[in-house]
Amino acid sequence: MNFDSLKQQKSRRTPFYYYDMALLNDTLDRLESAAKRYHYHVHYAMKANCNEDILKTIFKRPFGADCVSGNEVEKALSMGVAPNQIVLAGVGKSDWEIEQAIDAGIFCLNVESLHELQVIGLIAEKMGRPVKVALRLNPNVDANTHKHITTGLKENKFGIAHNDLGLALELLDTLDFVSLSGLHFHIGSQIMELQPYIDLCHQVNQILDFLASKQVTLEHLNLGGGLGINYHNPDIEPIPNFKLFFETIHKHLKSDLPVHFELGRSIVGQCGALVTRVLFEKQGASKNFLIVDAGMTELMRPALYSAAHKIERLNDETSNEVMKYSVVGPVCESTDSFGDDIALPLSVRGDVLVIRSAGAYGESMANNYNLRRLNAAEYSYDQVSVKDTL
Ligand SMILES: *Cc1c(COP(=O)(O)O)cnc(C)c1O
Secondary structure (H helix, E strand, O other), X not given: OOOHHHHOOOOOOOOEEEEEHXXXXXXXXXXXXXXXXOOOEEEEEHHHOOOHHHHHHHHOOOOXXXXXXXXXXXXXXXXXXXXXHEEEOOOOOOHHHHHHHHHHOOOEEEEOXXXXXXXXXXXXXXXXXXXXXXXXXXXXXXXXXXXXXXXXXXXXXXXEEHXXXXXXXXXXXXXXXXXXXXXXXXXEOOEOOOHHHHHHHXXXXXXXXXXXXXXOOOOEEEOOOOEOOOOOOOOOOOOOOHHHHHHHHHHHOOOOOOEEEEEOHXXXXXXXXXXXXXXXXXXXXXXXXXXXXXXXXXXXXXXXXXXXXXXXXXXXXXXXXXXXXEEEOOOOOOOOEOOOOEEEEOOOOOOEEEEOOOOOOOHHHOOOHHHOOOOOOEEEOOOOOHHHHO
16 A cells, blocks of 8 residues: 555644555456456445445446445446446345335345345335345355354344245245346355355355256356455555455356355455544553544444554654554544554654555444544555565
């Protein structure tokens, strides 16, 4: 990530998000060529970051949209994404969201329960419009990630239980306006190993055998998203290894059906940083606090799932003495902390810190608690020199 243009912006009011658009474009280049090799379809999971400029940059590419709300569908349509490139997931879709999706003619609705399937059937019938669905199945695969971002275990609220697939097929037979287009899976987020995806492929192969034995045919498979990024060392791996990811899927999935993916974090995670300024230093009983002007209102991940983001000081001209700090925000909540034992050069009031790898689930989760308001984002379009990328 390139911070050169940020260094000229130091007097700007903080906190704000800073996006390296050259890195985003490089990431998109790699993703596009990796996916093309297997004719894989990529839908960008909009909830990871729905900043206008980020969306514009992504949707210039031949990617579709993965939406989890009616407003995201509306946004994707308004940004020129073709309806047949949009998928809608979500464990609790409202009637208006289902109606809107049917009306727009999106690619498919990913259905998460038998009850939802029934309701979609009723709404489609009332509208007199056919609709395509994919059944989101819960494959009971452990993604080995934080429990709050695991979604594919049988105790999670997501998807239709494996055992209910037969019932879902029977129900589909009774719904005149609903046709089965595919199967959908999404096992979790920030998945750092490929093994969970290999396990998923094996599960999918078995389910496909079962469906073939019942003469059920499909038009597509959707393996969701979840590919993780390196939060500890963002500069070692600024772009996730999409090539290896797709190669692994291709090797283990035994199917000729078109395969779709819904990637969020792996596309936008590393191109964003949250820029904040040190307000105060405080010597606690057992900790050195650095109180900064960004908090859980701007970046919720640490408070929500104990996520650790690498923190660096932008200016390197003062001291080189390294200190261990607890870096905390201004919000009146004890979880408003970016972590303890963070090694930084001795930092003083006014120093600018960058909280790295904040491009995904950062700005999109920002909120107005305490009536706080996020400052406008800053963008860099500078190409990183070849030397830096090696
Ligand atoms: C959040 C979400 C994604 C994207 O997950 P990432 O970990 O950001 O890749 C994909 N599909 C569904 C259904 C989701 O809810």
